[in-house]
Amino acid sequence: MSRVASKVLTAVLAAVVRTSGAAAEEPPQEAERRATDAIEPSADLSAWTSLRIGVVDAPYPSATLGEVRSEAGQARLLRFGAAARVAPKVQVGAHAAYVFAGVEQPAGSYRAGSAWGNPMLFAMLSGADLSERIGSKLDGDLSLSIGVPVAAERGPRYEQLDRRTLAIGGALEGWVNPEIYTPNVLPIALGGTLFLPRDYFQLELGLELPLLVRLSEDTIPNGASTSAIGFIPNGELRVTTWPWHWLGLSLGSTVAWPIAQPVYLSSRRTAAQAMLTPRVLFALGGEALMSLDVAVAAGGPASGTASAALSARMGL
Amino acid sequence: MRRMTTLKAKKGLLEALVLCLAALSQACETFHYCDPVPASRIDAAPDRLSDTGLFSDMGTRTLAPGVRPFRPGFELWSDGANKQRWVYLPPGETIDTRNMDDWQFPVGTKLWKEFRHGEELVETRLLQKLGPGERDWLTLSYLWNDEQSDAYATPEGAVDARGTELDVPAASECVACHGGRRAFVLGFSALQLSQGASGGDGVDLASLEAEGLLSNPPQQTFSIPGTQTERSALGYLHANCGHCHNRNRPSRAGSRCFDPENDLDFWLSVDLLDSPEQTPTYRTAIDEVVKPGEPRDSRLLELVSSRGIFRQMHPLATERVDERGVRILSDWIRELAP
Numbered sequence: 001m002s003r004v005a006s007k008v009l010t011a012v013l014a015a016v017v018r019t020s021g022a023a024a025e026e027p028p029q030e031a032e033r034r035a036t037d038a039i040e041p042s043a044d045l046s047a048w049t050s051l052r053i054g055v056v057d058a059p060y061p062s063a064t065l066g067e068v069r070s071e072a073g074q075a076r077l078l079r080f081g082a083a084a085r086v087a088p089k090v091q092v093g094a095h096a097a098y099v100f101a102g103v104e105q106p107a108g109s110y111r112a113g114s115a116w117g118n119p120m121l122f123a124m125l126s127g128a129d130l131s132e133r134i135g136s137k138l139d140g141d142l143s144l145s146i147g148v149p150v151a152a153e154r155g156p157r158y159e160q161l162d163r164r165t166l167a168i169g170g171a172l173e174g175w176v177n178p179e180i181y182t183p184n185v186l187p188i189a190l191g192g193t194l195f196l197p198r199d200y201f202q203l204e205l206g207l208e209l210p211l212l213v214r215l216s217e218d219t220i221p222n223g224a225s226t227s228a229i230g231f232i233p234n235g236e237l238r239v240t241t242w243p244w245h246w247l248g249l250s251l252g253s254t255v256a257w258p259i260a261q262p263v264y265l266s267s268r269r270t271a272a273q274a275m276l277t278p279r280v281l282f283a284l285g286g287e288a289l290m291s292l293d294v295a296v297a298a299g300g301p302a303s304g305t306a307s308a309a310l311s312a313r314m315g316l
Numbered sequence: 317m318r319r320m321t322t323l324k325a326k327k328g329l330l331e332a333l334v335l336c337l338a339a340l341s342q343a344c345e346t347f348h349y350c351d352p353v354p355a356s357r358i359d360a361a362p363d364r365l366s367d368t369g370l371f372s373d374m375g376t377r378t379l380a381p382g383v384r385p386f387r388p389g390f391e392l393w394s395d396g397a398n399k400q401r402w403v404y405l406p407p408g409e410t411i412d413t414r415n416m417d418d419w420q421f422p423v424g425t426k427l428w429k430e431f432r433h434g435e436e437l438v439e440t441r442l443l444q445k446l447g448p449g450e451r452d453w454l455t456l457s458y459l460w461n462d463e464q465s466d467a468y469a470t471p472e473g474a475v476d477a478r479g480t481e482l483d484v485p486a487a488s489e490c491v492a493c494h495g496g497r498r499a500f501v502l503g504f505s506a507l508q509l510s511q512g513a514s515g516g517d518g519v520d521l522a523s524l525e526a527e528g529l530l531s532n533p534p535q536q537t538f539s540i541p542g543t544q545t546e547r548s549a550l551g552y553l554h555a556n557c558g559h560c561h562n563r564n565r566p567s568r569a570g571s572r573c574f575d576p577e578n579d580l581d582f583w584l585s586v587d588l589l590d591s592p593e594q595t596p597t598y599r600t601a602i603d604e605v606v607k608p609g610e611p612r613d614s615r616l617l618e619l620v621s622s623r624g625i626f627r628q629m630h631p632l633a634t635e636r637v638d639e640r641g642v643r644i645l646s647d648w649i650r651e652l653a654p
Contacts, residue, residue, distance in 0.1 A: 064459065064474035064484070071348075071625060102349065106473035107485035107633035108625075109492050109574070110348045156355040158471040159486075222472070 043287060043315025048095075049080040054295070054307025056101070058171035060164060061264045063223020064106075068167045071110065074102035075168045075307065082316075089127045095120055097180050099169030103161060113165030115154075117180035118147035118187055139195040147179050147187035153219035160221050172307045174275030174295060175256035178210050178232040184219070185212040185230065185262050201241040204252075209233050214262045223265060230262035240281075248281035253298070274298040275305075287315035347577075348626070351570035353487045357446065357454050358471045365440050365458040365467035370402060370428050374466055382407065383426075386519040388503035389511020390555035392493075393630065393638040397482055398432040403504055403519060405529060413530045416506045416586045417564070418499040421445050423452075427501060433480040437464050441485075443494070443501060450566065453500050455490035483633055492574040492632055496559040497583075498566050507554070507584055510537035540584060542592040549648030550584060552641055553597055556620075556630050558583035563596070574631065580605065608652035617645055 056075045060068040081095025097117035102110040126141035153162045163183055170181030179187030189210035196203040212230030220226060238252030257272040264270075279293035290312050297305040362368050372380040379385075383404045391399065405411070409422035425445040431438045437460040444454040458467035459474055473486035494500045502508075509521040525533045540547040560574050562583035568575055581596035588594045602608060605616040619629035621642050628634070 062472075064470055064472060064477070066475050074346075102346075105350075105486045105489050106475045106483040107489045107492075108348075108483075108631060109350045109486075109489045110346070111352065111488065112349055112571075155352070156358065156471075158358060159352065160472055161352075 044085045045082070045316040046313060047080070047082040047316055048311065048313035049078070050309050050311035052077040052079070052172055052295075052307050052309035054172050055305065056168045056171045056302070056307075057304035058167065058302035060167050060221070061224040061261065062160060062221035063265065065160065065164070065221065068164045068171065069104035070101045070168045071104065074110070075172055076100050077169050077172050077307075077309075083122075083124075089125060091124045091126065093122055093124075095122070097169060097177075099165050099172075099181070101165050101168045103164045103168065111159075111161055113161045113168075115162040115165040115169075116150050117166060117169060117177075118149055118151045118182070118185075120145045120147045120179060120187070120189075122146075137197055139197070141193050143189075143191040145179065145187070145189040145191070147185075147189075149184070149186050149215055151181065151183040151185075153183060157219045158222075160219075163219070163221065171302050171305050172295070174254050174277075174297065174302070174305075175232065175258065175273050176208070176234040176236070176254045176275075178212060178230065178234075178256070178258075182212050182230060182262055184216050185214050187212050201239050204236070204238040204240070206236040206238075207233070208235070212262050220263050224263050225265070226263050227260050229260065230258075231260045232256055232258045236277075238277075240279075242281075246283050248283070250279040250281060250293075252277040252279065254295075271301050273300040273302050289313045347572050347574060348631075349571040350488050350492055350573040353455065353471070353491075358456065358469075358487060361442075361444075361454055361456050361469060363469050365442075365460075368428070368442055368444075368458075369404060369426060370440070380404075383428075384519050385514070385517065386504060386509065387513040387515065388505075388508035388555065389513045390508065390551035391503070392555050393634055393641055394431065395481060395634050395636045397438070398434075400430045400432075401503065402428045410529050410531045411524070413506070413532045413534070415498070416532075416534055417583070418497055419501070419505060420450070420499065421501060423447060427504060429503075431482060433478070433482055436460075436478065436480070437467070438477050438480055438482050439470070439474075439484045440467050441490070443490075450498050450500065451495075453494070455487050455494065457484045457487070459484055481635060483635075485633055489632065493559045495573060496562060496565050496575070498564070502559050503555075506534060506586055507538050507540075510539065511551070534586070538586045538589060541589055541595070543651075545644075545647050545651055546592045548644045550592065550595060550597055552644050553582040553601075554584040556638075556641065560630075602652070606649055606652070607654075609650060609654035611646040611649040614649050617642065617649060620645060 053073055054075050055072040056068065056070040058068055060066060078098045079095065081093060083091045083093030085091050096119040100114040103113040104110055122143055122145040124141055124143040127139065151166055153160065155161050166181045166183055170178060179189045187210055189208055191208040193204060193206040210232055214226060214228055217226055234254060234256035236252055236254045238250060240248055240250040242248040254275045254277060255272055258270045275295050276298050277293055277295045279291055282290040284290060293309050295307050297303050366374045369380050370383060372378050383402050385402050387401060404426040406422055406424035412420035423445050427443045428440055430440045439460065440458045442456050446452045446454055457470050459470040459477055460467040470484055471487040474484040477484045494502060506521055514520045521537050524530050540550050560576055561580045563581045565575060579600055581600045583596060592598055601616065605614060607613045611617050621637055622628045623635055623637055
């Protein structure tokens, strides 16, 4: 499951529950128990969606194009997903992404591109309480995702419009979801997150290991080469606090390290990409959460990429 | 009651997201977007420049029979690239010149424009008339190889081609400029070939007329009116702005693709050359984007002097200011009577 867009939200949603008015009415011991539930939202069914808008300036694996750009406000990413609890600590679900972007052409005009990312099916084991083992309150979860290889270049090979559109979607999120935006691969991702709740804030550390099994060499860009399996580990460190029961503040950073790209230029270095992701959260009752976040590339190959997203998550 | 409130909140959230989406989709239809070229045209085009009929011998750069050089009187700024141009007209055919501002070319016409960065060959662009319709043109760039022995079709274009600062336009981008006139061809026109720029062995209006290649010979060449300063400015604006900013654009079927949709007109029509004041530039730009006597307060000069996304003129395939062009326009605006 995609950490940035869903697990974090899941965790923060539960953090809302912990600090919401309902929790405040309960005895302290019960409220602390809710902190453990931070990775385990109460609703048996939940759904989420987000709309991200931004500007992208990122490398692209083609000898002639070299980079992919989208103007301010015209790089857009719609994400949505749903999860169902099938056992007390097990959720299964699916999520999908649709990118629609103005893709800059070499001379400065734009093409309107739109493309589906790979829909992901996931299972998540949550609520593994590790507190007794380390002597401090610590929770964690594990997730396994597999993608439906939908993302592909559907237009003429020379245009690379779908591929470039997907690359824009991936860069918007700082390359932390390569399993979604990489075309012509079967994506399999193993993820894990640790939560460290404290009195006034919660620390969160996530790691994802996506394997991208290349399915075909169709429509690869001119001048690019391939590897059979792509491997782009990525992680996130985040701290969240709730000064009021309805308002949360969160600061995070993601790092993606493209150790092996399924399609790449042999001359291109595999540099890591870091993003800063401050976020404001609004709790709407105990069953809905809205957030506004900003993601800014902290230098790196995609320097100049920045976006803002409006997200909502609801228990059903 | 609480359940109702929660439901309303959820509904509101969803509506807000849908509205955002709709607004953004609307915003997508902008001035800078162009439609794709039919893939069948690209697929049918030669992969190599050597197969397009430009040279009979690539090694010695010997022009193929019927291919002739020409040079327009006023050139589009291309970041200082050195440009050469050639035309091929199919034997026995004439150019339909009933509309002297928008010639219609016979099927089989080819025009090439070669771009060099210093002495290095970077790209050669091809325009080829494929059918009888006004828009039946192949637009394709060929990127030269490292050995400088041939160039290869690059329909996707290229950024910083061959390590230079020149960008090769994608095939779909050509229409951004060429689509602004019914003729589609911009630099090979009655006005541009009347300026004596082609040289001794090049094609000009007089040679076309003498060879009987014009359906309706104009019986004259066309001079731009005014002082040297005015002629330079009017010619510069014609070549760099007029293909988009003119009132005789063909009707649009798809994206706006650099259709400015305003009243500015910098095109020099051969019927309106009696005086500078008669030209569309004087009638539409003065007191709008040109403040007589005040170059620094003229929006036109601000845009020509700027580079940056959405804030430059002309808007495509240039990242450097044309200092000579800025001087020409500054001198002209300064000399205009306030």
